[in-house]
Amino acid sequence: MSTPPQSPPPAGPPDDRPDRQPAVPPQPAASPHPDPQPPGAFYAQPTLVGRPAPGPPQPGNPYAQPPGYAPVPPVVTVRGGGAGRAVLWAAVGAVVASAAWAAGVFLTGVKDGGADLRGYAAPASMCSGADYSSFTGEYPQKDSAPTHTSLKERALEESYCSLGLKKTGSSYADAYLSMQLDLHKSTDPGPEFTATWKNYASSHTGYDTDPVEGIGDEAYLISQDTVTGSSGGSRYATLAVRDGWVTYLMTYSLYLTSYGTDKDPPTLTEVTGWLKTDARATLKRLRD
Structure with missing residues (x-):
């Protein structure tokens, strides 16, 4: 009996061949000029998720990750009389109770008392709701068209400016300021907030991280200063605060190339002092 011819094995995808390498997409060039919108992460971030990338974090919630379902114990079939049926119904009851608990945690993300919002309210416009008066001595001209957004959902309230x-x-902006308040109503942002901001300097080259006492439950100051003389560089600082399940970010940034050689920018020490005063x-x- 003759053996039917065998089909040749299918060829692998092109990327598996030694003479082919995966294409690398072109990388966007960085713009030397700042954008009134903070460049793309808390935040993120996400929610703050993602993680904040170097530079001012994006608005968004980087913390609200739905918890997974708890493992459901298997139902064991037991043969026999009344005792066996009792064991079976006990196992079924455990399964139903476990599934109900897991579903409740998944749907609400809250247990044992609910969200700890400390009486905060998210304003419709953060541009009018936030205090940034410490910066007006250096920058007395008002922005005639600031950007503000707000979000009001069951899981999250957010206000951004x-x-x-x-x-x-000045005809154009000499520096930029952003403020963002998040009320996390379904998930506790604490663990991810700490992991993100406390370790920011270790995951982003060229940045410094310093804990700040006396603001909320925890706060971190993230900064970078590359200004050298009067020729170029940038100055950046973010104050990230968590108070219960509420987070607040305040970010300042300037680029010396757009500041003007006839003007001396404020020092990083001055800027971080203003951030702390105005955040408090x-x-x-927003609690009154």
Whole structure:
């Protein structure tokens, strides 16, 4: 009996061949000019998820990750009389109770008392709800068209503002400021907030991280200063605060190339002092 011819094995995908390498997509060039919107992460971030990338974090919630279902114990079939049926119904009851608990946690993300919002309320416009008066001495001109967004959902309330800071006589923004408040109503942002901001400097080259006492339950100051003389560089600082299940981010950034050689930008020490003062004032205002 003759053996039927065998079909040749199918060829693997092109990327599996030694003479072919996966194509590398072109990388976007970085713009030397700042954008009033913070470049793309908390935040993220996400939710704050993702993680914040170097530079001012994006608005968004990087923390709300739905918990997984708890493992459901298998039902064991037991043969026999009344005792066997009792064991069987006990196992079924355990399965139903476990599934109900898991579904409840998945749907609400909250157990044992609910969200700890500390009495905060998210304003419809963060541009008018936040206090940034410490910056007005250096930047007295108001932004005539700031950007603000808000979100009000069952799981999350969020209010965000981004505006340009102008010195006297400036036609364009000399620096940028953004503020973002998140009320996490379904999940506790604490663990991911700590992991993200406490370790920011270890995962992003060139940044410094310092804990800040006396603001909320925990706060971290993230900064980077590459200004050298009057020729170029940037100055960046974010204050990230968590108070219960509420998070607040305040970010300042400037690029010396757009600041003007006839103007001396504020020092990083001055900027971080303003961030701390205004963050305290804003959080107090949004709890009253």
